[in-house]
Amino acid sequence: MNVLVTGVGRYLGAHLAVRLAAHPRVGRVVGVDTVAPTPELAELLDGRVEVRIAELRTLIGAIAEADIEAVAHMGIVSTPIRGGRPAMKEHNIIGTMQLLAACQAAPGLRKFVVRSSTAAYGASFRDPAVFTESTPPTLMPRGGFAKDIIEIEGYVRGFTRRRPDVTTTVLRLAPFVGPDADTTLTRFFALPLVPTVFGRDPRLQFIHSEDALEILVRSVVESHRGTYNVAGPGVITLSQAVRRAGRVGVPVVEPGMSAFAAFVKASGIGEFSLDQLDLFVHGRVVDTNRLVEEFGYRPRSTEEAFADLVQGRGLTRPGAFAVLRPETVAAVETLVLDGIRAARTAVTGRPGRGPTND
């Protein structure tokens, strides 16, 4: 089976392409993107994947030419690329439309897998606590990425109707974290002081990058028709995540977050979009039962995925801006307890017995 992977210039596309190339049931892997992979990713791809970098319009011909049977559409960006939001929208929506047009014209195509996002559910206080695949968004999300995702899913639904012979899989991915995945979110938790929204403690969910890739590979190689939430079961609140990363949260009032978003952009650590702001106010939790049943694969829980991020990136290592390292806190606890016991012994005049008196 020959596979076309879009978005090989970025983490998810590049890693998926490499994994597919190593899979026994996959023949050729053609990787396309509009931007060249980073040196690190290029080294990974080198010799395993045929990488073609050009405008998407000119790349579509690759489907017919390379006798492609499966397309994995990973080329959807979540933050504005060079050229700002208009370029991002162009890349996401026009790119998807052109890809779908080419797919529709390819008679040999059997599978179409698209990376969507749980951002499709939006985030608002009127939403149920847990989204299932059939929950519609209550309010139209205000973030650009979420709007793109909803539009892309709409085009993919249209494609599914026109080509019922193609197995179409829509994977709504939660934000992915992992020791080697470098995203805005992972950079966010590496800040010495992590901004949070005043009076809000959203429930978050993550998917381990390894699990996300495993599920993507399975959906290309196996056959799973439909829409699936891809997230680590369980929940971690933002305050909990900040503390587990050994950080200190700095509550910022909601309007102040826009200023923070501008700061993030200016400081070059990444983009902080309205999608993420809404996520940081209301949180988002999805139900993953359908995924586990259909794929027979249980991803690492959100807690485990986050713990791996903290561990893998050494966030609580000495010198990594971690103020509240677990060892320090435990030591302070013992110190304070011993101090109180000593003080009580001094005052009451009885021998210090702690909790072990019998």
Added chain:
Amino acid sequence: MTDSPSRARTGARRTKPRPPSARRSAASAGAASTGAAADAKGGAAPSTGTAGTTDAATPARANGRRQSRAALNGHAGTEGRSNGRRANGVPWTPPVTPEPETASPPVPVDDHEPDIWDERVAGALRFLRRRITGQYDVDEFGFDPDLTETVVHPVLRLIYRHYFRVEAFGVENLPTDGSALIVANHSGTVPIDALMLTAAVHDETPDRRHLRLLGADLVFRLPFLSEVARKAGSTLACNPDAERLLRNGEYVGVFPEGFKGIGKPYRERYKLQRFGRGGFVSAALRTGAPIVPVAIVGAEEIYPIIANVRPLAKVTGLPYVPVTPLFPWLGPLGLLPLPSKWLIQFGKPIDTSTLTEDADDPIVVFNLADQVRETIQESLHELLERRPDPFT
């Protein structure tokens, strides 16, 4: 696991020797056994025994205390001990029990008493460490049992016992295992009745169940309040959440009157308002969870609404802006609720397991909602007869 140390601690507080009540529960074996009998039958002792109000109260309370002591001497004690050792590295000493222990060595009373204060300090520090390092669990609705057990319930318990002097009847009507939809009347301007109902369910059930409340979207729109509500186990009142909680085997608490009930003027006290669209009934029907009607008397008097400043409510987007005898005249002091005497009656559960097919039949849903409403209204009248003066 996270709740066991605090459970043991609350048990210790409950069994602290309180001379008159201890004597009553120990000596009046008759009262305790009637309570146990009512428990075994699953019947409603209070509704049949309407003659004496205090008599009806005694078995329920004695029974509750007996159960908590049994839990303490049984699994809760040992669990707390092992947990304490694991968390702290040092053995945990059991709290003192008023009953004589057979194996206790004849040591002076002073030394036999374990160091309660040391355990409290160590427990508080353990709690702080868990909070600072984020080592606690939160469920998918945002419920934080560690915080709820350690901070929220102890505060609620004080108000429950000493401020409103709440008496709960018919707690045995709650199913001991599995889910239940607990439907109650809503009143009191500020939803303190929801908090007291949570305290009643948690403190009076033998295995200390949590009540998962369904809240209005106003609660989840506001910063702070939304997070406190989620951490204490509430979620937005919508069918997907209610059904999910019921399928998980939880007790779900709902106030179908909503703002119409809680914001009604004092002159309409204890008159149940309309029951919305009956969405709560279909949630129970779809999951087959029994409906337990609950009547709460006492909340109407805490902030008696004599007027509603409608224009101000319109401007602020609030459902009502109340004027009470104390608020806003006394400023912040007017925020203090009046110390009324509260009674909570848990009614007989209404089985819905046979009606699962009819969840979308509006006639079945409306009839069942009406039945629940009438049961609560009747129960309110009965409770009011038992409490002639709101403030005694």
